């Protein structure tokens with residue numbers, strides 16, 4: 001190999017795309033979750049994530065199995081059902097240098113795990129939190145989850161009469177600093193959104209509609225491929241620009257909203273039919289509510305706030321990870337100890 | 346005269362500020378060199394319910410509760426009747442003079458000292474807000490006068506109490522003097538009790554709560570992450586930890602904190618944060634009590650099976666359910682030992698004293714790292730929230746034991762490795778931390794079936810081998826946990842106890858000796874059981890297992906784990922009314938049993 005420029009088939013971390021692959025998936029063929037895994041592999045590769053810094057966290061469910069299927073070299077943690085946010089929070093606080101990537105399901109997040117989901121958002125834990133949302137419990141054979149839309153029908157005909165929990169609306173309500181919705185089948189939209197989420201400092205929530213081909217892809221389901229195709233309303237076309245890199249595409253003035261992240265990277269949101277301002281919380285909630293009324297699936301970067309402090313900042317943690325501090329950093333000195341003991345008498 | 350040997354009970358209403366008066370009283374007596382054992386019996390309420398504070402004084406330095414009340418300070422009309430009846434014959438009652446002394450409260454075997462507390466406070470304390478609070482200082486003064494506690498000792502105790510607001514000392518001393526003067530002029534001494542300064546007893550000792558001691562153990566063990574959800578009686582453990590970290594872990598210049606304490610949304614999240622943090626390499630703890638422990642069950646099994654370090658303090662209170670939230674019990678021993686479904690087993694440490702609360706807290710982090718497993722430290726409300734006389738906590742002389750963690754360099758040298766491979770035949774495998782810069786460092790932690798390389802597996806042999814390795818690891822832990830402490834002189838009758846029950850055992854053995862029953866004693870300090878336990882039982886004809894719960898939980902564990910020959914020898918003595926066990930709860934059943942056993946058939 002000649003010296004100079006890095007070979008074409010490696011990323012900024014000097015790694016080939018194969019490094020970002022995992023074990024073969026054991027999920028059903030055609031499952032939306034598999035597409036998300038493939039998009040993640042591409043997004044992580046292009047982003048140049050160093051595998052040893054990546055912490056893949058998940059709960060329990062078909063979706064939560066997927067961290068085994070990408071970046072095999074990285075540390076992964078498949079925890080207990082609905083409690084991944086607390087594990088992710090602990091991991092981040094212990095070693096703030098880790099890039100924490102959480103994968104959850106709609107049952108894992110919106111049913112059993114709703115409490116932890118809400119509190120992770122309130123704390124603004126710096127992590128990417130993906131919900132692979134199929135409106136049902138895949139792994140326990142297709143029961144409704146809390147994101148099932150009202151009126152959606154199960155395979156055997158049961159109708160969901162309960163109101164859906166909109167995990168994006170809820171997140172915005174709770175003060176989330178990055179909220180996006182996308183579709184497993186739309187890599188063009190999903191990959192830049194994922195990369196923007198990696199760059200975001202704080203909790204980045206991505207609710208990705210991801211059809212369960214085995215239990216929730218039939219007529220009457222609102223999370224089927226056919227339903228999504230029919231009712232997909234895209235807010236804007238995102239492009240992710242790595243920090244420091246020039247923008248090479250020409251945009252017509254006034255057609256692009258730009259969001260810049262801490263690491264210097266940007267996401268450019270190209271306008272489609274409607275004006276959309278992702279810095280407007282109330283606007284975001286209105287759009288989500290309107291979409292619910294119309295039975296539409298609205299996707300894009302719904303809301304972003306790049307200024308909020310994340311958990312590690314609020315806790316005033318040192319740059320050096322807590323996990324690496326030793327006796328001398330952490331123990332009370334002998335002199336202080338002596339006077340402390342004296343103060344007890 | 347009965348010198349330095351009595352129990353004083355202050356019966357007040359909670360939220361009235363009597364707690365600091367009682368602490369001043371205990372501290373003043375302690376300063377005279379006289380051993381004290383303060384016990385706070387308080388309600389689960391913020392204001393208006395009855396509360397009792399006992400200060401036991403004994404020349405022997407007994408630290409357990411005494412059920413025999415010599416002197417009563419009665420300020421609560423609601424409990425007046427019952428409080429009077431609790432005083433032992435020959436005792437004395439210092440009371441608010443407006444309380445009616447009639448019927449059953451009119452006893453002829455006790456001395457009554459009426460004091461117009463309310464009136465004195467009204468006439469002498471201008472600030473209405475302070476009045477209720479200072480009334481308590483008036484009784485401290487009156488009692489000091491009756492028992493002979495010097496003004497200097499009270500003032501010194503007040504200074505220690507109000508270290509940061511010395512102005513308050515004067516106001517309080519005025520109230521103390523008011524009470525003392527009233528007693529001097531109006532209450533002719535007519536009881537047998539007196540306090541006299543003692544030399545040599547309390548030298549070098551301090552008064553400390555078990556929860557503060559445990560918190561200091563965490564600081565010195567290098568705990569950097571604490572996650573908790575408030576619950577009595579464990580809250581003060583985390584709150585002390587926060588206070589010490591505020592003082593000793595903050596960079597004065599930058600404000601950076603070498604610790605993160607997260608108030609979680611519940612105990613599930615608290616223990617989840619702990620395991621997330623330890624997985625990523627930090628030392629982490631949570632503290633809770635029974636209801637919180639119940640919520641942690643699922644995660645505890647994950648910790649055991651996925652092999653994650655973590656320290657869980659359970660400051661036990663009286664269950665089941667919400668139970669008596671402010672009363673004590675050794676009620677979680679069996680539950681904690683096997684917390685979670687499946688074949689889960691945990692290391693459980695059982696401290697008896699503040700020094701052990703401190704040392705076991707520290708050791709828990711080493712054991713958790715060494716054995717890559719959750720370690721439970723079970724104290725109780727009595728140890729955690731009451732003051733105990735103790736030697737100052739020793740400065741640690743050893744560094745942290747972080748256990749088998751492979752660095753990038755070691756990974757390189759090792760060639761291949763498997764996260765769950767038993768290389769050293771001790772059941773303990775090697776782990777790596779996220780962030781380790783080596784292509785082989787990563788592995789997948791999971792609570793589902795896994796093979797030696799941490800890959801998903803449902804293979805029956807792989808599953809079984811893994812469970813067997815975990816048993817092997819637990820056996821290795823047997824020789825690493827704190828050993829029992831034996832006091833033996835070759836008697837036929839042995840006692841086994843743990844935790845705070847120890848302090849009642851000390852006194853009960855003395856009483857038994859006086860009654861002609863000599864006993865040996867083994868104090869268990871951890872689970873899993875060490876070999877010493879069986880050996881001790883084998884050396885005795887009868888062994889009484891004494892504990893503070895209804896079902897004899899440790900007794901049950903011993904019966905499950907020891908051979909039939911040992912089981913035959915064991916009897917169970919149980920105390921479970923929510924207040925700390927006293928010597929009579931051991932002495933009486935044991936004496937009765939020994940007398941029956943010893944009657945020739």
Ligand SMILES: Cc1ncc(C[n+]2csc(CCOP(=O)(O)OP(=O)(O)O)c2C)c(N)n1
Pocket residue numbers: 060061062063064081104105106107108109132134136137138139140145
């Ligand atoms: C405490 C607990 N209760 C129930 C289960 C059973 N369970 C496993 S996965 C699952 C639902 C998963 O649904 P979701 O998160 O939507 O994931 P999906 O399989 O649909 O991707 C349930 C109920 C469990 N593992 N743990």
Ligand code: SF4
Pocket residue numbers: 027028030031032033062063134138139211212213214215
């Ligand atoms: S059951 Fe549904 S969610 Fe699970 S793998 Fe199959 S298609 Fe995917």
Ligand SMILES: [Mg+2]
Pocket residue numbers: 061105106107132133134135136137138145
């Ligand atoms: Mg699902």
